[in-house]
Amino acid sequence: MNKSESIKSLAVALAKAQGEFKAVPMNSTNPFLKNRYADLGAVIEAAKPVMAANGLAVSQLVGGDGATIAVTTMLMHVSGEWIESTVAITTETEKGKSTAQVAGSIITYLRRYGLAAILGLYADEDADGHQPAPKPAAQPEPVSVKVAPLPYETAKTVTTSDGKVYDQQDDAALAAIHKSIINALVGTTGERRTELLYKLAAVESVQAHRKAA
Numbered sequence: 731m732n733k734s735e736s737i738k739s740l741a742v743a744l745a746k747a748q749g750e751f752k753a754v755p756m757n758s759t760n761p762f763l764k765n766r767y768a769d770l771g772a773v774i775e776a777a778k779p780v781m782a783a784n785g786l787a788v789s790q791l792v793g794g795d796g797a798t799i800a801v802t803t804m805l806m807h808v809s810g811e812w813i814e815s816t817v818a819i820t821t822e823t824e825k826g827k828s829t830a831q832v833a834g835s836i837i838t839y840l841r842r843y844g845l846a847a848i849l850g851l852y853a854d855e856d857a858d859g860h861q862p863a864p865k866p867a868a869q870p871e872p873v874s875v876k877v878a879p880l881p882y883e884t885a886k887t888v889t890t891s892d893g894k895v896y897d898q899q900d901d902a903a904l905a906a907i908h909k910s911i912i913n914a915l916v917g918t919t920g921e922r923r924t925e926l927l928y929k930l931a932a933v934e935s936v937q938a939h940r941k942a943a
Contacts, residue, residue: 885935
């Protein structure tokens with residue numbers, strides 16, 4: 731995470747805004763795991779009037795290096811103070827989709843998640859170890875999934891379905907969540923796959939931070 735030299739005024743405004751935000755309506759359903767979530771438009775519409783009333787604005791910039799796609803979310807205050815966080819996900823080919831379609835799906839998801847995270851909004855029902863993932867007819871061999879590294883400061887804010895950040899889970903719980911996400915990735919495509927890859931990167935970032943401590 732990057733920030734201006736001072737974020738005192740921004741912090742006051744964000745604290746006030748968080749007291750005014752209403753629950754984001756979960757207006758979409760994932761076709762694979764049937765969990766509900768708020769799409770990008772719903773998150774923007776829920777946040778926009780409250781942000782404007784408290785002197786806050788947000789800008790989201792897209793980047794990447796070809797192998798990954800990144801979205802940087804910057805939250806700004808009328809005082810000139812700001813904070814920003816960047817999230818990147820490895821790009822993968824998907825059957826039946828062009829490169830542009832895959833990139834668009836990833837960008838939409840990262841914008842939705844980045845905006846909700848920086849404002850402290852809850853925008854989806856997770857299936858990260860607390861709900862059973864559907865199993866394929868034939869159990870595949872365990873697979874290794876590589877994801878782009880996620881900064882620990884970002885990863886520790888990712889929450890489970892009961893609202894607890896990953897960093898509050900013990901090592902056994904994190905391992906179980908990691909396994910559940912790997913299993914759920916089998917046969918999953920589109921925005922749900924992007925979501926799971928993001929959560930996988932968050933779990934691995936927390937695990938790596940603990941090992942390094």
